[in-house]
Amino acid sequence: MDMIKTVLITGANAGIGLEAARQLALHEGINKIYLGCRNLAKANDAKSKLVEATGRDIFEILILDASDSTSVRNAAAKLKSPIDAVVLNAGGTGGQTPHKLTDDGVTNIFASNVLGHVVLVEELIKRQLVTSTILYAGSETARGIPKMGVFKPELNSTSIDEFASIANGSKFGSNADPLDVYGTIKLAGTLWMASMSRQHPHLRFVTMSPGGTTGTNGMDDLPFLKKLFFKYIGGLFMPMIGMMHSVEKGAKRYLDGLFDPRFESGHFYASRTGSPTGPVVDQLTIDPLFGDTAAQDNARQAIQQFS
Template sequence: MNKVIMITGANAGIGKETARQLGKINTTEKIYLACRNLEKAKVAQKELEELTGRKVFEIIIMDVSQADSVKKAIAKLDTPVDALIMNAGGLGGKTPEKATQDGVTTITASNLLGHVVLVDELIKNDKLKNIALYASSEVARGVKKMGMEQYQLKKASVDEFTSLFDGSAFGSKFDPVLAYSGVKLSGTLWMSSMARKYPNIKFISVSPGGTRGTDGFNDMPFLQRIMYKYVGMPIIMPLLGLSHSLESGAKRFVQSINNEKLESGVFYASKKNVLTGPLVDQSPYYNGFSNPVYQDNANEAIHRFIN
């Protein structure tokens, strides 16, 4: 039973909805709301207590875009975590290509580096017991209907992943959407590598699908943001099987951490050409997902930026 759960990016959007759904489960004893902003976290905590009628939500201040912030947070953690849901991320704000103090781009830091540090610290301190879930995205395999290309790996070498993480792969033409695809692809591969390294913990990557009501589109370029957030996602895409409700997206996470049929090391998302419906193994759509060399190279590359 996953009685103690940590969710990153838990004060808004799908993270908050995931916390609400988990809080309604009677066997849930504690939910760590891992957030970077204390005031926003307090507001979310109060709302979640009112929505669920339960006081099981505990705030832990953590900025996953900063490795030091993650390490300090875990050092103060008093209760081991049964299940970890790594939900924080996005397109990196207004400066996704900007280098952080750890040497990676902002988009890499918020979606991947901080979560790698988080998992490492939890395992090192014996504070992760059952399962780690990484919120991947179907853009990792490419979504042609939405005009989102898959990031194309050439050799999938450690150096190639490194150039993606520090942004040098893009030269002077940084594409945040393509970078997001590459980082989510890399994060998914890293999880599969961890599954082989730590067989006593389940590591799965799960896409929430095309989910309406999230903050993920706020960082897109203006025209894309208007199209996806206000026109496509709520009006057109539901008709094409390309979007579903916030509740449905969060339910994927909630059900996945308790689903014994899901195998460690696998990336689960929607069937090809849709972003809704049942979760399926993504390896038939892209054989790189099941390539152990790709997996280990992604893992080694991201650890180049961790002290």
């Protein structure tokens, strides 16, 4: 995938997004990286750190809030020339009000993990502003990690209505634990990606989980005790038992997904059964749902109702 010279990363000012930008800047052939960030001050700080760390001043800030469709469309409108690849990295557990509905009628947690990226990709394709690869940050939670108490998402019918209920939160209710719904939301995003790969065969659509990664910001908005466990206690203990790896390894997976042609369009790659770390495998070998074209298309059609 040597044709990739320019890349846009959402959620680029911290964690895996920031590290992916650093690694990309050191990759041969890359000459421009757009940092998609919500906050200008944090974006400027990230840019300064990246220029210092890499010795390359190739970073351009693009103000983009993945949970706000208007912000996403405004960001796409500011791009003056095509980009080769997009890393849909923004996400997390939905802020302080994960189940509150946005103006589009989806929950905040769904907006930041899926809908904002759907709007971005649709805008880029419509404006002919993306030429090569769309990479979506998947998650092992989309197939379950029982060892970590994260069970396989339960889908009843994989109908358009069911995927719409995931988007607007009615499937879960307003008191659901964001961690319990996160995997189902990531599953919907993964199926959307697979459907898009058949809609747009001239582009690559690769879903790649960065794995269980220490030092990310995705857990910052959890209740205090859960944040304490996952971010701090878990960050020390989990790597010892192979349940988390470094942010460098997480970002390296993104680069592999972008540049290694063995990762096929329309497929979902993540760790093997039982763990969010270790070698990456095609998740179709774990769960046939990931290859179900009817479920993929239903997820896409349901999500597009909100975009």
